Amino acid sequence: MAFFSLFKRNRKSSITLRQELWLAILVVILVGFISSLLISTYSAKNYFSSQLYLKNVDNANNLALMISQLEKDPVSLELLISATFDTGHYQRIELQDPTGEVIAKRVFSGDFDTSTPDWFHHLYHLDVAPGVSQVNDGWSQFGTVFLESHSQYTEQALWQSAVRLFFSFLLVAIVACIASSYFLSRILRPLDDVVYQASELGNKRFIKSKVPHTYEFARLVSSMNQLSSRFSQIIKEDKKRLEEFRFKSQHDELTGLANREYFSATLEAQLKQSEDHAHGALFLFRVMNLDQISERLGRVEMVDFLRRFTKTLILFLEENEDRFSENHIARMSHTDFTVLLTDIDDLKLLSERILQLHKTLVSEYQGVDLAVPHSCTFIESKDTRFTLLKRVDNLLKVASSEQTTQAELTDNKNKSELFDNPDSWREAIEQALDNDDLDIMLYPVTSFNGKLLHNQLTLSLLLNGELYRHGYYYHWAKRLKLLSRLDWGIIKYLVRVFDEREDLKLISVELSEETLLDDSALAAILTYLLAFPDLAKHICFDIKESIAVAELKIFRDFCGQVNSMGAKVALKRVGSAFTKLDKLQELGLEMIKVDSIYGHNISYSQDNQTFLRGVCSMAHSIGIKVIAEGVNNPDDLTMLQSLGFDGVVSQPTDETVEQDN
Amino acid sequence: MLVQSQNKPEQQKILIVNDFFARNLRYRTDIQLWQQKDYWATPLETLGKGLGDCEDYAIAKYISLRALGVDDNKLRLIYVKAQIGGPRSNRTQAHMVLGYFVTPNAQPLILDSLITKVLPAAKRTDLSPVFSFNSQGLWANNSTKSVANPTARLSRWRRILEQTQREGVMW
Incomplete structure (x- = not known):
């Protein structure tokens, strides 16, 4: 219930709208409560005072009238006044002669009731004027009667009524609080949706939400929906334009196959990636x-x-x-x-x-x-x-x-490999994983102004007594369907060393297609990370663009899960298929790493420049960073920066892992 | 009349006020005048009609004298039992007069509506006093501001005083 979440501080320790509304409601209720209590008790006090005064006057007149008719010997007077005083509720009865001398006087002394607290007595003291009346003896004046009623009875009654009022108003206030909490939660329910949508917009996910009934919220939500759909529209158009352009620049018109330029880049990238193997x-x-x-x-x-x-x-x-x-x-x-x-x-x-x-x-x-x-x-x-x-x-x-x-x-098949049959490879890789004979290599991803965005990790395995880089065993692992085990291995390794290594605060790890398509393998990794939220907050998963496009639904779910636990998702080897990603703006991607096919020799390719400029502006419009993979040439780097790239993936800093050859 | 007598001795004020009302008012009972059994009229109402009964006379004289600066302690409105039709008559009537006490313990001078003369009380054997009152206690000391709250005006005496004040007569 809203009432209980009232004092729950939100993360940024700023006040929420709900709290502010509650504050306003409480102030209104409190002011209502206090003022109605004060007004009621003061009007009761005034009423009591006036009634008491009337009683004073009337009783004084009666007494004076009675004394006027009586014989005025001192004993009779004493008796009459005593009798009136003793049987009534009076503070004072006094008879003065015309010169102001006291003839007879009775004054009540002492307290008979202590249930009224002192502060109340002090605050609500009844200041009632005495009743005054003249007594005549024949034609001559005999004296003046002063009569004051005892006000403590009244004060007590006033106190009791004040206590009753207090409790009844308190009850009303509580009922008002409960009612407001109900209405508040009803009114604010759409707000949660709006806030969710807004924060998703902040996370680069341009979703739409249901339009609520409240007028202001409805306007807000529909404008935000408009924003979302406009973004989708822009992105869709951009993608279409880019795709057309890219296709034209990379493909042979007649056959639809890749052209020479594009193929050269592909081949170059392939040769580079395979890292001498x-x-x-x-x-x-x-x-x-x-x-x-x-x-x-x-x-x-x-x-x-x-x-x-x-x-x-x-x-x-x-x-x-x-x-x-x-x-x-x-x-x-x-x-x-x-x-x-x-x-x-x-x-x-x-x-x-x-x-x-x-x-x-x-x-x-x-x-x-x-x-x-x-x-x-x-x-x-x-x-x-x-x-x-x-x-x-x-x-x-x-x-x-x-x-x-x-x-x-x-048939120049590479004979320099470590093992020549799949079984030996399988055995060696599994053994390395089982014995934790592994290490990681860090490829720093830096922005052009030198800031480290994160370290891209790859796993090195100790095979046959020597540490081998990822590229060396990768194709065997892939062929032997061991990639998901390798992914699992790197996550486990990270959890183990995360707290000890300062350089692992911002990292990205590639998840293979095998892992992504295997429900249980993916679930194992994500569940494992849930238990280590610190790591989860710092990790960014790299997924190959080709996988994301081919398995869009799985990828979309994956993005949702990963984003919800605070981790990030990046696309890797981004290129031709980027424009095929439907609803890109809803994925909440952190960055895209553009394939080296495009970045390589970018200075010489006007077409690729145009394509990449388009990719950058589209990605930037939804807050995605654009990084170039595998570009070393200073000219290319300058060109990439001018095209709008945010940074590059550099060569590993950790050179302790030496390549075997 | 009030302006003329402003600086005269009190004894003269008494006579002037008594004379003024004796000359300017004619006696008429409330039933005839106001179609009520007992109606207390303010001095302005009384003068406006030129008619009034005993308490109208007494009230008008009381207020006039107060307006002339006569101390409240010296004035009493007195309910009296009046013997009408000569000393031997058995007819009595409830009546109201204004008493003026030169000193608190002295015999008062009686301003009556039945006769035009101002006589000491001892000379008025036809009247026997029952109860006297003035506005003491109704007003705070030396101020003319009422200490009573609105409900206290339910009393006829208080009502007449306040209404008079509202009509613009101040003392």
């Missing part, structure tokens, strides 16, 4: 004599062929998606197409399958000397974009030398 492979396809189609069959046929070719590639990738984790297709030039696959094992098998598909496709165009040779190679640990592309290009030259659809591949 790449597990990908690159395919390069070339359509030979493509122009013959337009020459002999027409341009429409050529476009049709390219679309079919693209479709074939996509279908091929979809059919074999269990053989790799990520794929990127791009049209590099008029005739060249590439496919980048990550975490792939059996390159030869895939190569044969696609070759078969292409042979089938080419066989449908009999009148043209079409051929689709391709080459493929594993990414080697020392590869740069340049060396990799050069190698695959050289291979393709060999493959295309005979103008037929054939493949050339180098």
